[in-house]
Amino acid sequence: MSAAPILRLAGVTRSFGPVEVLHGIDLDLRAGEVHALIGENGAGKSTTMKILAGYQPATRGRILLDDQEVTFRSLHEGEEAGIVMIHQEFNLAEQLTVEQNIFLGRELRRGWLLDKAEMRKRTRAYLDRVKCPVDPDTPVSRLSNSDKQMVEIAKALSRDARVLIMDEPTAVLTNTETRVLFEQVRAMRAAGTAILFTSHKLGEVAEIADRVTVMRDGSVVHTGPASAISEDGMASAMVGRDVSDLYPAKPAAAPEPAIALRVRGLDVPGHAEAIGFDLHAGEILGIAGLIGSGRTEAMEGLCGLRPATTRALEIGGKPATIRRPSDALAHGLCYLTEDRKLRGLLLEKGMRVNLTLQALAKFGRVLIDQAAEERALDTAIREFDIRAGRRDMRVGNLSGGNQQKLLLAKVMQSEPRILVVDEPTRGIDIGTKQQIYAFLRALAAEGRAIIVVSSEMQEVIGLSDRVLVMRRGRIAGRLEGAEITEDTIVRHAMGVGASSQERVA
Amino acid sequence: MAMDTTTPASRRSLPSMSVLGPIIALVALVVIGALLNPNFLGAANITNVLARSAFIGIIAVGTTFVITAGGLDLSVGSMAAFIAGLMILVMNAALPTLGVGVPIILLGMATALAAGLIAGLINGFLITTLGIEAFIVTLGTMGIYRSLVTWLADGGTLSLDFGLRTFYRPVYFDGILGISWPIIVFALVVIGGEILMSRSRFGRHCAATGSNEHVAHYSNVNVNRTRLFTYAMLGMLVGVATIMYVPRLGSASASTGVLWELEAIAAVIIGGTVLKGGFGRVWGTVIGVLILSMIDNILNLTDLVSPYLNGAIQGVIIVLAVILQREAKAKG
Numbered sequence: 071m072s073a074a075p076i077l078r079l080a081g082v083t084r085s086f087g088p089v090e091v092l093h094g095i096d097l098d099l100r101a102g103e104v105h106a107l108i109g110e111n112g113a114g115k116s117t118t119m120k121i122l123a124g125y126q127p128a129t130r131g132r133i134l135l136d137d138q139e140v141t142f143r144s145l146h147e148g149e150e151a152g153i154v155m156i157h158q159e160f161n162l163a164e165q166l167t168v169e170q171n172i173f174l175g176r177e178l179r180r181g182w183l184l185d186k187a188e189m190r191k192r193t194r195a196y197l198d199r200v201k202c203p204v205d206p207d208t209p210v211s212r213l214s215n216s217d218k219q220m221v222e223i224a225k226a227l228s229r230d231a232r233v234l235i236m237d238e239p240t241a242v243l244t245n246t247e248t249r250v251l252f253e254q255v256r257a258m259r260a261a262g263t264a265i266l267f268t269s270h271k272l273g274e275v276a277e278i279a280d281r282v283t284v285m286r287d288g289s290v291v292h293t294g295p296a297s298a299i300s301e302d303g304m305a306s307a308m309v310g311r312d313v314s315d316l317y318p319a320k321p322a323a324a325p326e327p328a329i330a331l332r333v334r335g336l337d338v339p340g341h342a343e344a345i346g347f348d349l350h351a352g353e354i355l356g357i358a359g360l361i362g363s364g365r366t367e368a369m370e371g372l373c374g375l376r377p378a379t380t381r382a383l384e385i386g387g388k389p390a391t392i393r394r395p396s397d398a399l400a401h402g403l404c405y406l407t408e409d410r411k412l413r414g415l416l417l418e419k420g421m422r423v424n425l426t427l428q429a430l431a432k433f434g435r436v437l438i439d440q441a442a443e444e445r446a447l448d449t450a451i452r453e454f455d456i457r458a459g460r461r462d463m464r465v466g467n468l469s470g471g472n473q474q475k476l477l478l479a480k481v482m483q484s485e486p487r488i489l490v491v492d493e494p495t496r497g498i499d500i501g502t503k504q505q506i507y508a509f510l511r512a513l514a515a516e517g518r519a520i521i522v523v524s525s526e527m528q529e530v531i532g533l534s535d536r537v538l539v540m541r542r543g544r545i546a547g548r549l550e551g552a553e554i555t556e557d558t559i560v561r562h563a564m565g566v567g568a569s570s571q572e573r574v575a
Numbered sequence: 576m577a578m579d580t581t582t583p584a585s586r587r588s589l590p591s592m593s594v595l596g597p598i599i600a601l602v603a604l605v606v607i608g609a610l611l612n613p614n615f616l617g618a619a620n621i622t623n624v625l626a627r628s629a630f631i632g633i634i635a636v637g638t639t640f641v642i643t644a645g646g647l648d649l650s651v652g653s654m655a656a657f658i659a660g661l662m663i664l665v666m667n668a669a670l671p672t673l674g675v676g677v678p679i680i681l682l683g684m685a686t687a688l689a690a691g692l693i694a695g696l697i698n699g700f701l702i703t704t705l706g707i708e709a710f711i712v713t714l715g716t717m718g719i720y721r722s723l724v725t726w727l728a729d730g731g732t733l734s735l736d737f738g739l740r741t742f743y744r745p746v747y748f749d750g751i752l753g754i755s756w757p758i759i760v761f762a763l764v765v766i767g768g769e770i771l772m773s774r775s776r777f778g779r780h781c782a783a784t785g786s787n788e789h790v791a792h793y794s795n796v797n798v799n800r801t802r803l804f805t806y807a808m809l810g811m812l813v814g815v816a817t818i819m820y821v822p823r824l825g826s827a828s829a830s831t832g833v834l835w836e837l838e839a840i841a842a843v844i845i846g847g848t849v850l851k852g853g854f855g856r857v858w859g860t861v862i863g864v865l866i867l868s869m870i871d872n873i874l875n876l877t878d879l880v881s882p883y884l885n886g887a888i889q890g891v892i893i894v895l896a897v898i899l900q901r902e903a904k905a906k907g
Contacts (some may be wrong), residue, residue, distance in 0.1 A: 412790070415790060
């Protein structure tokens with residue numbers, strides 16, 4: 071473990087214009103060691119990784135490769151030196167096949183022609199190592215996110231990386247897939263690769279990392295062996311305060327709660343069938359299940375966002391029909407998407423336009439009252455603690471946590487009585503998570519009904535009054551009170567004794 | 576690597592190049608024109624430039640909405656020719672019963688508006704409901720309308736009856752207070768369009784649809800209906816432009832409105848609307864139209880450069896405009 075560092079940052083700073091975002095970072099990556107880099111969004115993790123991989127130059131300070139000072143003029147030079155980075159937003163050519171992607175830029179040739187047979191053989195071998203059963207001829211655009219992640223990892227394997235840098239590799243993986251990934255990470259560690267990864271899942275960090283570096287506000291605030299720091303310790307170091315009370319207290323259930331939503335026989339062709347449940351006013355109902363179990367599709371079908379049929383639907387005790395999103399909104403039912411970048415926010419536009427888009431009719435039937443919009447934005451920034459550098463900045467330039475807060479503020483403009491939130495805290499830092507949890511609980515306390523769809527087990531357990539577990543498009547279990555444990559949820563999600571492989575349909 | 580942080584001061588002090596660029600270009604053209612030919616700023620020439628800009632301009636306002644909502648329409652030039660031909664046929668046919676007078680003119684106008692609306696709805700229906708690429712659909716209808724007008728004219732020219740033509744002429748040549756009707760109509764369309772684009776729900780929905788249709792769908796925007804409206808509106812505006820155009824020559828042929836669609840798209844792009852959708856401005860389109868017709872006018876008034884090079888100069892301007900847009904985007 072005390073091998074000499076392969077790649078080292080010494081006193082690295084980075085400025086964008088007059089703003090310094092990294093202040094003198096020291097970090098070393100050693101052969102045969104897994105190094106976790108953790109911190110809140112905006113702490114400077116991504117910039118640090120990009121400097122390591124040669125995507126961005128350092129403003130000051132030195133980058134040492136095998137104790138020699140180096141300057142990577144391009145990403146290509148970094149790769150030549152054996153440094154491979156896997157981005158959070160995948161770096162795959164969507165229209166090309168898996169095989170073409172893995173060998174992109176380094177195609178094998180026999181004379182003038184491509185050696186397709188050899189490339190096919192090797193692609194299969196790499197995919198087998200990550201237990202990814204996709205056909206090398208599948209276009210990447212048809213893969214699920216988790217398969218794309220595995221293809222990225224296969225691509226890194228094919229490059230014989232000396233240093234592998236991964237930005238939140240497990241964010242889109244199911245637990246089973248995470249296990250496969252960790253197996254590969256261990257194998258690469260044993261083979262002497264230096265590995266750096268970031269994650270918001272501290273349990274994973276404790277499990278696989280040998281060393282942990284914690285960043286806060288552009289500086290390293292802690293670095294040391296993973297065995298010497300607890301998960302609570304990591305969280306506290308990241309936020310700079312105590313976060314042991316991440317989840318708000320659950321109130322005692324009302325004796326006879328009003329039924330806000332009654333769903334019977336909800337079918338979403340190809341994704342979910344015979345979904346039925348009651349949702350009470352004032353409660354948070356968790357929906358758990360593997361990625362691909364139909365949770366998102368069922369909720370989108372319920373809210374009129376995709377074709378679906380219901381045998382019976384009652385909202386606030388009255389029968390209702392929902393065919394399109396506007397019907398759902400008219401009944402006070404609102405869905406907050408899991409994909410804030412592709413379905414939630416217009417990244418090219420500013421905060422005002424995004425905030426009011428869904429409830430635009432409130433700001434004028436034909437002509438929009440822009441002054442009223444500005445007032446709504448003032449209120450939202452205050453209530454949701456949205457931190458933007460400039461009021462008119464593009465939403466795409468906000469940090470993930472602030473985007474998520476803006477998205478919440480946006481759906482709240484529709485004043486929903488029933489709010490369905492899908493992955494409300496994906497890829498955001500722990501401080502913001504805490505704020506969002508408190509906010510959801512406050513909404514429930516006001517008498518609204520909340521559904522939380524989440525892949526994060528801890529989130530479902532910590533937040534929900536009751537839990538539905540979905541498996542293969544059906545409700546596999548309904549849990550209440552003390553039954554809500556990681557073990558029971560996993561059993562229902564996997565189907566006890568059944569194969570744990572569940573892929574996106 | 577785009578920078579995430581920009582200093583507020585450098586953005587506040589001056590509007591970006593994408594806003595200033597077209598305005599500066601227009602002012603420069605006016606100055607050049609005035610220096611090269613003293614008649615350039617005369618009332619007669621200004622009226623001439625504006626009246627000729629009106630046809631493309633009225634259509635380009637509609638095109639601005641289509642492009643902002645992430646669409647494209649290549650059929651407008653042929654559509655204008657077809658509507659002109661249809662209008663002339665209908666009016667000539669009604670002449671024996673209605674005689675020369677206001678009713679027959681109103682009939683012609685109604686024909687043009689209805690035909691434009693229907694043609695726009697057909698484009699919009701094929702693109703939104705059937706989900707065919709806008710480029711393909713409008714390439715197809717472009718060929719269909721061009722062929723139809725050639726067929727209607729039997730390869731020649733469709734001419735309005737002489738008496739009718741004399742009666743209808745004032746719609747192009749007369750006006751109020753010395754401002755001719757095409758200019759007045761153009762101005763009204765522009766004012767309406769600008770308000771619709773920047774202040775109305777419809778304009779906001781167009782920008783949202785063009786920016787990211789999934790986000791728009793999840794935000795309770797009826798994406799298909801928004802797109803359909805933009806095509807229908809463009810069709811109507813083509814009808815309006817044709818109403819202004821027919822009295823000018825009193826005829827329609829296979830060569831009527833050739834390349835109007837590309838001029839309209841060029842004007843929209845020069846004006847700063849983003850070709851892939853998501854952002855549009857009507858006032859920019861007006862400047863784009865004026866830039867294009869002023870280049871034409873200056874080349875015709877002076878013998879510095881051959882008027883045959885008109886297309887080349889317009890081409891350079893279009894490419895320059897897009898480069899400016901890209902730089903503005905990299906900075907923002």
